[in-house]
Amino acid sequence: MEKIKLNDEIIEQIKDFEWGNLTIKQSAIIEKLILNEELNRRYKDYGLCRECKQPKAGHYYNNYWCQSCNSKHFQQNFKNWTSGNHEVDKFIQSLQIKSNDCSEVLEWIEYDKLEKVEYLAKGGFGITYKAIWKDGYILDWNLENNQWERSKKSSKTYENYPVVLKCLHNSQDITAEFLREIESHIKIESIFVIRCYGITKDPESNNFMMVMEYAKNGSLRQHLNNSFNSMKWEEKLDILQRIANGLKDIHSQGLIHHDFHCGNILNNNNNYTYITDLGLCRPANVKSSQDEYKK
Numbered sequence: 001m002e003k004i005k006l007n008d009e010i011i012e013q014i015k016d017f018e019w020g021n022l023t024i025k026q027s028a029i030i031e032k033l034i035l036n037e038e039l040n041r042r043y044k045d046y047g048l049c050r051e052c053k054q055p056k057a058g059h060y061y062n063n064y065w066c067q068s069c070n071s072k073h074f075q076q077n078f079k080n081w082t083s084g085n086h087e088v089d090k091f092i093q094s095l096q097i098k099s100n101d102c103s104e105v106l107e108w109i110e111y112d113k114l115e116k117v118e119y120l121a122k123g124g125f126g127i128t129y130k131a132i133w134k135d136g137y138i139l140d141w142n143l144e145n146n147q148w149e150r151s152k153k154s155s156k157t158y159e160n161y162p163v164v165l166k167c168l169h170n171s172q173d174i175t176a177e178f179l180r181e182i183e184s185h186i187k188i189e190s191i192f193v194i195r196c197y198g199i200t201k202d203p204e205s206n207n208f209m210m211v212m213e214y215a216k217n218g219s220l221r222q223h224l225n226n227s228f229n230s231m232k233w234e235e236k237l238d239i240l241q242r243i244a245n246g247l248k249d250i251h252s253q254g255l256i257h258h259d260f261h262c263g264n265i266l267n268n269n270n271n272y273t274y275i276t277d278l279g280l281c282r283p284a285n286v287k288s289s290q291d292e293y294k295k
């Protein structure tokens, strides 16, 4: 599919504009030159890519993303990694090529990039572990160093980047269920839903595991049991608001959670509340079978 692009003549005229700080005259030039609605919106929202000079495609917080260039950077690296499973490789690759910002990126994470793996909890779905991810997640391509800029290097907050490893029962045989849960996390792309960064494989058990965002206070159930009396009303209302926003983001993708309770809501540092466990998440028009609920 041929993508719409700005032509060289237009790029030449606008490439030195200070995006985000345009003069009235420059804004008028943009309106006159970029007539395509999508390119015009992308220029105003995300600015130009330094590498290809085309408008970027999206952003996650302060990280602005060129889908076209970053998709190439991912593709050039396909030959350097494999999960050992063709289906998983294809799944990760297709998400990487499509990603419109860094929160939509899924990576194959070698197990030796994870340190201090410790047991966290056992649930109906499988087992979770806590670990330190040595690299941290991808923020953007660093043009100067010709490599990915990662969260861990760019911020002191992420010096020890904790993650959760979620291992489903019998995930040696990678199932559609496993990949569907990950796809739901990526598709919903909400700051109120826990992030899934990638997939790894425990070399001892041969189990595939999701590598996910870590929430310090654990489930909302645990958090309320520990701190209900010391919490202010504002904090409790804030939690409710974040849960409502997370559900709204899930529903706006046409999905229904199907397994929603306070064990599947996580809390980090009191102020951040996220929905997780999207294993039964399905499109609103697809009925889950009774059997699925019994698993």
Ligand SMILES: [Zn+2]
Residues within 6 Å of the ligand: 049, 050, 051, 052, 053, 054, 066, 067, 068, 069, 070
């Ligand atoms: Zn680009």
